[in-house]
Amino acid sequence: KEQIKSRFLNKMNDLLIETGFGTSIEIEVSQEIKEDVGAADRAVAAAVPARLSLSRNGLNPNYIFSSFVVGKSNRLPHAACLAVADSPGVAYNPLFIWGKVGLGKTHLMHAIGHHIETTQPNTKVLYVSAEKFTNDLITSIRNNTNNEFRSRYRELDVLMIDDVQFIAGKEQTQEEVFHTFNALHNSKKQVIISSDRPPRDIQGVEDRLVSRFEWGLVTDIQPPDLETRVAILQKKAEIKNYQIPEDIVLFIAQNIPSNIRELEGALNRIVACSEFNSDPMTMENVTVWLKDLLHDTRSGPVNIGLLQQLVAESFGISMEDLLSPKRTADLALARQVAMYLARNKTSESLQQIGYAFNRKDHTTVIHACKKIEALLKTDLRVRSFVDNVVSKL
Incomplete structure (x- = not known):
């Protein structure tokens, strides 16, 4: 057990x-x-x-506010969800949260539900996916239990529907969502909806529904920045009692820039590989274990982690050495080239670049950029290294 x-x-x-x-x-x-x-x-x-034993309200016990990492990319939706959790049916009704897959929409919805159940125990809360809502409707039609279906959904105090884009093109489901929404909203009950796109971008959904989705607050979650990704990984590791070296956490955060689920999946994978194979969690091992994920990043936007990998390969050094405080001439040059490319090929700030190289002072990045800019005019070897990396992007 x-x-x-x-x-x-x-x-x-x-x-x-x-x-x-x-x-x-x-x-x-x-x-x-x-x-x-x-x-x-x-x-x-x-x-x-x-x-x-399954909870009847659909809430995941792991998705609570205290386990949600707040950063610049999600501060507004987090604040909105807290407000709704404190005053359901009053603050923002409906609350519509949108964003790409794996950014924390579902986590926030569940956190609202848990908070309300804790502070207002008699409140009737239900979380469902739009697919589950549709399946429940189909079952009620097949079994001639429409009244029970409507009573279940329209007598709630808080209804949360996840991935509402699923109802696009489903006319009967949209009809039920419309009347359920009206019944709850007219009774000042809270409705919370999530989607992978804003209401007006959901093709195949009736205008009257889109209009209602926009009645309250529409807020979006963006992909987390580097510092937030590191914090998310640290929080996940803490919750699961994983012992992950700091440089490995940073490496994962740099190389999986857009999706929290993929971040957690990468974390779980390296722990499993390390335990099952009895192998240490070194940078070389992690690079092998996450090879398919790291390969995918090369076809996406350029990020600091990718540049660090390419520079390390070009100079024939390890990632540990590149990110270490060692100051040998070759390592210092490789580090400066990587910082220069990060400054010129990504949109990251000087502070974020310094952080990615374990440097607290961003003046190190400024110095590196100035030095490489000067060497590019006179040193063919440095120019060759830079051109080699750029050609692989």
Whole structure:
């Protein structure tokens, strides 16, 4: 039981919440399986009583405000969600949160639900995916239980519908969402909606619904910056009791710039590879373990992590040495070239570039840029290194 909980419970919760079927899983073993059980059918029968208990409100116990990392990219939606959680039906109604996949929309919605349930225990809260809402509607039509369906959704105090873009082109689902929205909003009940795009960009959704989605507050979550990505990884590692070296955390944050789910997936992968293979968590090992993810970043926007990789390869040095405080001539030059390219090929600030190289003072970056600019005019070797890296972008 304990091994299943430690290795699989969080993943099971996450998978269930993605499918919209509720998430608070508890594992109980009602009967211990003895080693002398001989027949396969008896062994299976003995295992069946293990019971899963799902929360009826669809809330994931891991998604709470205290585990959400706030940065520049999500400060406004986070503040809006706190306001709604404190005063449901009053602050912003409806609250519409949009942003690309894996940026924290679902986390914030669940956090609102948990906060309301804690501070207002008698409040009826429900989180569903738009797909689950649609499936419930189809089931009610098939079983002739439309009244029960409508009562369930229209007698809530707080309704959260995730990934509402799923209802595009589904006329009957949109009809039910429309009337459910009206019933709740007219009763001053809170409605919270998420999507991967703003309301007016959702093709195939009726104008009357789009208009209602925009009645309250529409706010978006942007991809996190480097510092926020590092903080997210540190928080995830803390929650899961992972021991991850700081340079590895920074390396992952630099190379997976846009998606929090991918960040967490990379973190889980390196921990699993390290444990299963009994290998140390070195930069070289991590680069191999995350090879497919790192390769994908090369086809996307240029980022500091990619430039560091290419410079390290070009100079024939390791990432550890590039990011270390060592001051040998070749390492110092490689570091300065990487800083120069980061300044000229990315939109990161001097402070962010310095942070990516474990340098607290951004004047180091200014000095590096000036030095490489001067060397490019006179030193063919330096020019060759820079051209080689740029040609691989």
